[in-house]
Amino acid sequence: MLSSEDTINQTQAVLNAENVDIYYGDFLALKGIYMEIPKNKVTAFIGPSGCGKSTLLRCYNRLNDLIPVFKLNGKITYHGQNLYDQDVDPVQVRRRIGMVFQKPNPFPKSIYENITFGAKINGFKGDFDQLVEESLRGAALWEEVKDKLKQNGMSISGGQQQRLCIARTIALKPDVILMDEPCAALDPISTLKVEELIHQLKEEYTIIIVTHNMQQAARVADYTGFFNVRVTEEGKRQGYLAEHDLTEVIFQNPKEEATKQYVSGRFG
Amino acid sequence: MTSEFISEQFDPGSLKKNTKDPRTLFGLIMSGIAGTFMVMAIIPLIIILLYLLIQGISSISPSVFIELPPPPMVEGGGFGNALLGTVIMVSIGALISVPIGILAAIFLSEYSGGQIANWIRFATNVLSGVPSIIIGVFAFGAIVLTFKTYSAWAGGFALSILMLPIIIRTTEEALKLVPQEVRQASVGIGANDFQTVLFVVMPAAIPAILTGVTLAIARAAGDTAALLFTALFTQFWPNWENKLAEPTASLAVLVYNFAIVPFKNQQALAWAAAFILVLLVLLTSIISRLATSKRQF
Ligand SMILES: Nc1ncnc2c1ncn2[C@@H]1O[C@H](COP(=O)(O)OP(=O)(O)OP(=O)(O)O)[C@@H](O)[C@H]1O
Ligand SMILES: [Mg+2]
Numbered sequence: 001m002l003s004s005e006d007t008i009n010q011t012q013a014v015l016n017a018e019n020v021d022i023y024y025g026d027f028l029a030l031k032g033i034y035m036e037i038p039k040n041k042v043t044a045f046i047g048p049s050g051c052g053k054s055t056l057l058r059c060y061n062r063l064n065d066l067i068p069v070f071k072l073n074g075k076i077t078y079h080g081q082n083l084y085d086q087d088v089d090p091v092q093v094r095r096r097i098g099m100v101f102q103k104p105n106p107f108p109k110s111i112y113e114n115i116t117f118g119a120k121i122n123g124f125k126g127d128f129d130q131l132v133e134e135s136l137r138g139a140a141l142w143e144e145v146k147d148k149l150k151q152n153g154m155s156i157s158g159g160q161q162q163r164l165c166i167a168r169t170i171a172l173k174p175d176v177i178l179m180d181e182p183c184a185a186l187d188p189i190s191t192l193k194v195e196e197l198i199h200q201l202k203e204e205y206t207i208i209i210v211t212h213n214m215q216q217a218a219r220v221a222d223y224t225g226f227f228n229v230r231v232t233e234e235g236k237r238q239g240y241l242a243e244h245d246l247t248e249v250i251f252q253n254p255k256e257e258a259t260k261q262y263v264s265g266r267f268g
Numbered sequence: 269m270t271s272e273f274i275s276e277q278f279d280p281g282s283l284k285k286n287t288k289d290p291r292t293l294f295g296l297i298m299s300g301i302a303g304t305f306m307v308m309a310i311i312p313l314i315i316i317l318l319y320l321l322i323q324g325i326s327s328i329s330p331s332v333f334i335e336l337p338p339p340p341m342v343e344g345g346g347f348g349n350a351l352l353g354t355v356i357m358v359s360i361g362a363l364i365s366v367p368i369g370i371l372a373a374i375f376l377s378e379y380s381g382g383q384i385a386n387w388i389r390f391a392t393n394v395l396s397g398v399p400s401i402i403i404g405v406f407a408f409g410a411i412v413l414t415f416k417t418y419s420a421w422a423g424g425f426a427l428s429i430l431m432l433p434i435i436i437r438t439t440e441e442a443l444k445l446v447p448q449e450v451r452q453a454s455v456g457i458g459a460n461d462f463q464t465v466l467f468v469v470m471p472a473a474i475p476a477i478l479t480g481v482t483l484a485i486a487r488a489a490g491d492t493a494a495l496l497f498t499a500l501f502t503q504f505w506p507n508w509e510n511k512l513a514e515p516t517a518s519l520a521v522l523v524y525n526f527a528i529v530p531f532k533n534q535q536a537l538a539w540a541a542a543f544i545l546v547l548l549v550l551l552t553s554i555i556s557r558l559a560t561s562k563r564q565f
Contacts, residue, residue, distance in 0.1 A: 091458050107472075172458065
């Protein structure tokens with residue numbers, strides 16, 4: 001699917017979807033996805049509402065397991081291991097592949113505990129104070145909250161909450177960070193901070209970000225996947241990956257007409 | 269056309285309230301009626317409180333809390349044993365019903381879906397509608413007849429059945445109010461179901477659960493019928509040596525017993541005990557209010 005073969009082959013694929021179909025009950029939400037996610041790069045998912053961006057994202061850390069009607073055919077591998085093999089423990093998957101949600105959702109606990117909770121349940125034995133400081137610094141939040149670590153995580157501003165959620169995710173030292181519209185609820189300044197943060201984070205992490213903001217995709221992503229919806233003969237809406245390439249290519253010289261229309265805002 | 273339009277003065281109409289307008293009139297009358305009924309609903313509560321205060325306060329002294337009930341016609345005495353008995357039996361009831369109720373609610377809200385949960389919910393609703401005298405008779409058959417003695421344990425057991433549906437329902441409501449996003453966040457960082465409920469959902473719901481527990485305690489502390497068949501009454505202190513396996517006094521039953529006797533001193537004690545009982549209920553209600561104000565969701 002990825003056209004600029006030469007560039008992607010230089011980096012290793014962390015996640016790889018092979019012929020993935022995703023169903024909610026009888027409804028085929030996403031069909032025939034082949035997609036490689038390169039290591040230590042930022043990949044953006046863009047596309048019209050309802051095309052299945054969140055659906056695919058949630059498959060990468062098996063969060064869809066919480067939805068009873070969810071079903072996946074095909075294969076998603078993580079460093080070669082199929083995430084959906086029978087003997088795979090979703091808890092282990094989620095430790096390595098963290099998720100930041102659209103709405104900031106800190107735990108109703110202190111800022112300090114928000115960071116340490118994940119580490120605790122995963123059997124972390126080291127220095128918690130150090131972990132908290134490191135993670136908060138990593139999320140560019142330390143200076144703002146270092147004097148109120150005992151305060152409830154829900155009592156800080158929305159932008160700070162979102163960075164706290166990012167800090168909580170990186171405290172687990174994951175390999176991949178999934179972000180589903182992380183800036184949708186944020187003001188422009190907080191958005192900028194989160195974007196700067198993404199730039200720093202990709203040194204160490206592989207990041208996938210879903211966004212409706214074209215400029216944001218262009219600013220932060222190395223690669224961009226454009227998802228689209230087609231209407232089947234029975235009148236059902238079915239998502240598919242229309243084009244996946246270097247961000248510059250998607251924005252300046254896309255192969256598909258639909259991509260061109262979407263990124264230039266002339267869609268539908 | 270245009271000039272005609274401009275020349276016509278625009279009249280926005282009066283903004284003043286017009287009491288002759290039927291709609292306004294209807295609204296006023298309805299508010300009046302609602303207000304009247306509100307006052308009528310409050311009056312019994314105020315009268316009860318005032319009456320208990322007037323009748324009860326005169327016989328209240330420090331000694332009533334620590335002394336035993338007097339025989340007829342003897343001055344002084346108190347209801348220390350009944351107060352202690354109520355505390356013991358409500359505690360036993362809470363020790364049984366709180367863990368079971370909370371676990372049942374966790375099952376209902378977190379693990380089960382569909383038919384089983386609906387049946388359990390239905391059963392809970394039925395249980396909360398069962399008159400306490402029936403619960404008393406059941407506990408009599410199950411505990412008193414089996415162990416061949418009235419006891420604080422039987423009383424506590426009966427009270428726990430009274431408390432159980434209240435705790436299940438309020439806890440389930442409380443757990444449901446914790447947003448799904450918070451659960452997802454917890455699962456997203458690698459917590460399993462059990463850890464999510466125990467460390468994330470429960471702590472967030474605790475103020476609301478406390479509200480339910482205090483309401484259940486208030487309900488149990490005031491109940492008489494459930495204790496009449498199980499703990500009965502006694503003039504003496506709860507007997508620890510006999511492991512509480514003896515008839516045990518309680519405030520509610522003391523009120524019931526002493527209010528209908530012809531002896532002035534015991535009647536006065538009944539009033540005082542009633543006053544203290546209402547005060548206890550009021551106190552737990554205030555605690556539950558405080559807990560409610562700490563809610564996060
Ligand atoms: N839990 C679910 N149960 C059933 N269908 C679902 C569920 N979640 C999503 N869908 C359906 O799957 C399709 C893809 O949804 P998804 O949320 O992945 O879209 P999206 O691309 O993230 O959209 P948006 O940009 O609006 O967030 C939609 O048609 C949606 O209705
Ligand atoms: Mg989405």
